[in-house]
Amino acid sequence: MSEIELQLSEREWKLNLCKVKxxxxxxxxxxxGYTGHIQDQSLQELxxxxxxDLGKAKNRNDIYHYYYQSPYIFNKGDYKSRQLLLMxxxxxxxxxxxxxxxxxxxxxxxxxxxxxxxxxLKEFLMNLCDYAVxxxxxxxxxxxxxxxxxxxxxxxxMKKEEMIDRLVGQLDREIDELTITKKVYxxxxxxxxxxxx
Numbered sequence: 001m002s003e004i005e006l007q008l009s010e011r012e013w014k015l016n017l018c019k020v021k022x023x024x025x026x027x028x029x030x031x032x033g034y035t036g037h038i039q040d041q042s043l044q045e046l047x048x049x050x051x052x053d054l055g056k057a058k059n060r061n062d063i064y065h066y067y068y069q070s071p072y073i074f075n076k077g078d079y080k081s082r083q084l085l086l087m088x089x090x091x092x093x094x095x096x097x098x099x100x101x102x103x104x105x106x107x108x109x110x111x112x113x114x115x116x117x118x119x120x121l122k123e124f125l126m127n128l129c130d131y132a133v134x135x136x137x138x139x140x141x142x143x144x145x146x147x148x149x150x151x152x153x154x155x156x157x158m159k160k161e162e163m164i165d166r167l168v169g170q171l172d173r174e175i176d177e178l179t180i181t182k183k184v185y186x187x188x189x190x191x192x193x194x195x196x197x
Contacts, residue, residue: 004152008136014063016051017091022103025050025088033081043079050088066139067091072130082110087131101181108180115174121184125164133160 012018017025028049032042043052056064068074073083089107094100108124109116137153171179 004149007149011063011136011139012091015067015091017088018093020049020051020088020092022088022092022094023099025092026085026103029081029084029088033079033084036081037078038081038084039078063139066135067131070130070135070138072127072135083127083130086127090128090131098181104184105177105180109177115176118168118171118173118175121171121175121180122164122168125168125184126161129160129164133157 028046029038032038032046040054043050044054046052047054052068053064056062057068059065067087068079073079073087085107089103094103106112108121133153133156137157167184171183175184
């Protein structure tokens with residue numbers, strides 16, 4: 001891991017999601033988010049399970065704000081539960097590679113069809129990039145203190161779609177769970193060196 005990637009990881013660690021297992025996070029979000037939306041009060045009830053801090057989320061100077069109040073997740077007082085799950089997938093810990101791959105398949109294919117299309121997979125991977133690239137970039141623009149980090153994030157932002165297109169382009173037209181497990185699940189977006197294998 002480069003120094004810049006370590007710096008980004010240290011920022012993400014401030015969210016304290018790395019201390020949460022994805023399986024517990026997912027259960028908690030789904031408990032309140034079955035309608036597709038969650039409000040502040042529900043997230044506050046989950047704060048001990050998912051390490052959520054509403055005060056930090058409302059503070060524009062805190063990295064929490066850029067994740068929890070981003071337009072990807074938050075809209076007019078509601079948090080989008082699917083987007084919370086995507087963010088959690090990237091930032092929480094996974095107990096095993098198999099569990100992480102299974103969770104990825106569930107997020108790519110919430111209707112549990114036999115296969116998904118390349119378009120659905122690309123959309124999923126682009127959504128992951130919102131939390132792996134776009135959100136840190138927005139926070140960096142607010143901070144505006146490190147030119148090297150800014151250049152790194154700009155480069156990732158420019159190359160993300162090309163990288164995803166290259167990966168998806170190598171796959172069959174219809175993608176099944178085995179393909180996700182063997183060819184897609186690479187943790188290309190996880191910069192945190194804290195997976196528990």
